[in-house]
Amino acid sequence: MIENKKESTHPPLKRYRSNSMGNSVAYAGLLLVELILLVIKFIYTTVESIIRTFLPPLEKSLKDEIILITGAGHGIGRELALLFAIQNAIIVCWDLDEKGNNETKQILKIKGYKRVYTYKVDVSNRQEVLDAAALVKQEVGSVSVLVNNAGIMPCRPLFSQSHETIEKIFNVNVLAHFWVNQMQTLNYILD
Numbered sequence: 392m393i394e395n396k397k398e399s400t401h402p403p404l405k406r407y408r409s410n411s412m413g414n415s416v417a418y419a420g421l422l423l424v425e426l427i428l429l430v431i432k433f434i435y436t437t438v439e440s441i442i443r444t445f446l447p448p449l450e451k452s453l454k455d456e457i458i459l460i461t462g463a464g465h466g467i468g469r470e471l472a473l474l475f476a477i478q479n480a481i482i483v484c485w486d487l488d489e490k491g492n493n494e495t496k497q498i499l500k501i502k503g504y505k506r507v508y509t510y511k512v513d514v515s516n517r518q519e520v521l522d523a524a525a526l527v528k529q530e531v532g533s534v535s536v537l538v539n540n541a542g543i544m545p546c547r548p549l550f551s552q553s554h555e556t557i558e559k560i561f562n563v564n565v566l567a568h569f570w571v572n573q574m575q576t577l578n579y580i581l582d
């Protein structure tokens with residue numbers, strides 16, 4: 392009985408030793424392959440970056456693209472309208488402030504850019520957004536670039552903000568993005 396026990400313990404131990412040797416060789420092989428791949432990737436990325444430094448990718452042409460800018464009647468929106476007009480795009484200006492929006496159109500016209508369309512829209516009002524979108528589609532065409540720029544920034548400490556202002560901030564700076572993007576996505580899908 393004792394002899395039998397001794398014989399039975401040796402073979403599994405041997406198998407374990409040979410298995411662990413095999414595993415180590417396999418791991419070493421894998422590590423070597425990974426190291427080689429890493430070096431290849433490193434060389435490829437370095438060469439690619441050097442080439443891209445001297446040959447940057449071509450910029451997308453905005454010629455004849457219909458670009459809708461919200462809050463185009465002042466500040467950054469107006470500047471963007473001018474920048475895109477210079478690139479021969481068709482500009483659609485949305486703003487709550489009709490006077491400011493028309494000023495933007497005038498500025499662009501004086502500079503020789505005539506393909507400018509203005510609409511009085513409160514982007515926080517979903518129905519106004521949908522109505523204006525339908526009008527733009529009918530009068531100008533399908534918008535291909537959308538710049539969600541309209542926003543308000545009543546800078547006051549939290550406790551001196553009225554609840555109406557807080558709601559307005561949320562409506563203009565958050566919800567409006569959903570209404571405008573939803574409209575744009577719907578138009579895109581329906582096209």
Ligand SMILES: NC(=O)c1ccc[n+]([C@@H]2O[C@H](COP(=O)([O-])OP(=O)(O)OC[C@H]3O[C@@H](n4cnc5c(N)ncnc54)[C@H](O)[C@@H]3O)[C@@H](O)[C@H]2O)c1
Nearest residue numbers: 462464465466467468486487488512513514515540541542
């Ligand atoms: N100027 C900055 O330093 C700065 C910094 C961070 C973020 N921003 C953001 O960039 C955007 C543009 O900034 P800006 O300085 O040009 O602002 P701005 O106040 O000069 O112009 C914003 C334009 O959005 C319009 N607008 C406001 N509420 C609207 C509404 N409900 N519907 C339609 N139009 C509406 C305004 O009439 C105005 O013409 C804003 O969203 C602002 O919060 C600006």
